Amino acid sequence: MPMEKTFNAAEAEARISKLWIDQKVGRAGANAKPDAEAFSIMIPPPNVTGSLHMGHAFNNTLQDILIRWHRMRGHDTLWQVGTDHAGIATQMVVERELAKAKAPTRREMGREAFLAKVWEWKDQSGGTIINQLKRLGASCDWDREAFTMSGNFPDAVIKVFVDMYNKGLIYRGKRLVNWDPHFETAISDLEVENIEVKGHMWHFKYILAGGESYDYVEKDAEGTVILREKRNYISIATTRPETMLGDGAVAVHPSDARYAPIVGKMVHLPLCDRLIPIITDEYPDPTFGSGAVKITGAHDFNDYQVAKRANLPCYRLMDTRGAMRADGAPYEVSVARAREIAAGSPTSEAEVDSLNLVPEKYRGLDRFEARKQVVADINAAGLAVTVLVKSIDEETGSEALHLEPVVDNKPIMQPFGDRSKVVIEPMLTDQWFVDTGLIVGPALDAVRSGDTVIMPQSGERTYFHWLENIEPWCISRQLWWGHQIPVWYDTEGNHYCASSEAEAYQLALNKARSRNAPASEITAREEGLVKAQMLRGQVLSREVFTEESQVAFLTRDPDVLDTWFSSGLWPIGTLGWPDNTPELQRYFPTSALITGADIIFFWVARMMMMQLAVVDQVPFKTVYLHGLVRDAKGKKMSKSLGNVIDPLEIIDEFGADALRFANAAMASLGGTLKMDTQRIAGYRNFGTKLWNACRFAEMNGVWDGHTTATTPPQVTATANLWIIGETAKTLAEVDAALQDYRFDTAADALYKFVWGKVCDWYVEFAK
């Protein structure tokens, strides 16, 4: 059958793709020569519930080019494919689906049932993105498809946690963390987006205790007195009035002469029946605002540091949903105890956390509602800093002077959850952390020494900057979908980190045995643990059993790990670690990582740290970072802007080749990637051009009789000699370009060769 005038991408792609998959052209080691060098790439695992977007299309095209290039030359290639469970994102999607279906909520159905739903959803939608990658033409090893929650992966994750815990690289602590009140979980620093919003700054008066007053003197830069007045208060400013309920002190800079007379004195905390001290700390900036800062240790990162230094109690004001606490004892009882603590009564972290110092009238209010109330109440109490304002009565035209509270309108940077988009609350909670400071060294050294090369080089600077200033990584999430933390607690608050419950019991038993306690007591506890351990395997419910016997059960930490903790192990986890599999030996460390510059911290840096910490090897030799794919005007693609280009629609309209060629041609190092459909159409035309050159050849019987030829024909014609030379030149150019990861140069060379040499000249000669 003669060739059509134009290439029918839709028909051909389906047919050829099936052939590739059936023939397993992407299987590990396909087309490898004996003793071939290995070339391996780990796909950045897309979210299991996701669908292909332009960024995926771009990213995977580049990987496919590299893999095919190496495979074609007989190297032993592996393109490891798989998906990520994406804790928050997936849990969010499933909860939304449940709501849409008017099904019971996550909390109503409980953990087990909910997780069953998530697995159901995963099985239903998890194939989508994999099938879309196939449509793109990616030549992954489909038989090796991995998932961060399946196969050996969970065991590997747990093993790493336990090992890191045992090495002292993971610890638990009550720290101020970023709390997402929508998902009701802690999140890491990286998952917080700071966005500038319109904010207000209120100014409050904290009245000195005991009716005291002082001379408040303000000087200008030359030291000339510009204000002197007798004050019975200190003025503080805040953008978050509701947090004042938990203030532990007012801080001023030690060099601030204005407040020197009152340092150490007490002030009345407005709306609260409490006194707090005026302390000094380096943190307040004397040139900003009044120079005095209210210190709310439990709800502000800077204040927390001050509170730690000054040994101030940090009173938590909000619940997990960001509402003012309604739990605990009545306010009078709590505040009475707080006064005792302030007077020096011994206390504990746990007791301080249990004290609810939110006055009754604010309890249960949403934090933003509480803010309004607090402002209104402070104004009503006459404790707002005020200014004289002239107003004109519109009807009578008479002027009047009156006092108004000072409220500054100012832009403030506010933290938002990157998934939930709600305002993040600093919250004092118990969490698990990776002590990144202890494992960052090798990750820095590997790039400094060139063991791992980051391209473009500017990426190295970003990498260094972040790692050199690394903060502890909060890895626990109060979610259900994810790797549950392998830690068990006994009734006395001890915890046991182990890879199984049985091991945890063993650890608890060992601990009980090693205690210096009366023999009888140890025995009772031991007995309880052994009994409990035995009974855990039986059908008895815990409730029934605990009622009938006094045994010591261990309970598992309900939290799960940050998704990036597990995806940080993607390179070794997908290759079968901790078993020393042939694949691990053959393909690790991997050759190249192709990924977006936006996840250099989330993923690249963490994979470096984790692999080096676990197997003492870099995970990849080259990191190729590319920019974000934008629309034709350079705008970020987003659903709300309506400028999202769906790669599948592009494939439908222009064919996968056109999309892939456009991707390659745009892949210069650095910069943003502006995706223009006109350009894709241009490369579609290029495909047609090539197609027609072949069609010309076919019409002239070029294929006839040559399919079975065993020896190449003798080349004598000048045109033939010339085009063979051009082909060799182009081959060299493309190889050199790909060696340097210059996909654009390679694409350009091929384009010019096919169109400018083969079609414009060689085909014309042939005529």
Place this chain on the structure above:
RNA sequence: GGGUUGUUAGCUCAGUUGGUAGAGCGUCUCGUUUACACCGAGAAUGUCGGCGGUUCGAGUCCGUCACGACCCACCA
């Protein structure tokens, strides 16, 4: 505030170690007896952001200014 990175033809961009500028798309003119109109032939368009410096010579190196993008941090 710190960092990274841009500013080259109407648009999107390339330009390796310094030697008086390139591609695709778009525009204009001409062309349709069969490989291809998703085409062919041809054309126009740039003081390479501004200023200063190094050099025989700078889009390319140095300094500085302007505007933009992004990232990180942050003043209550």
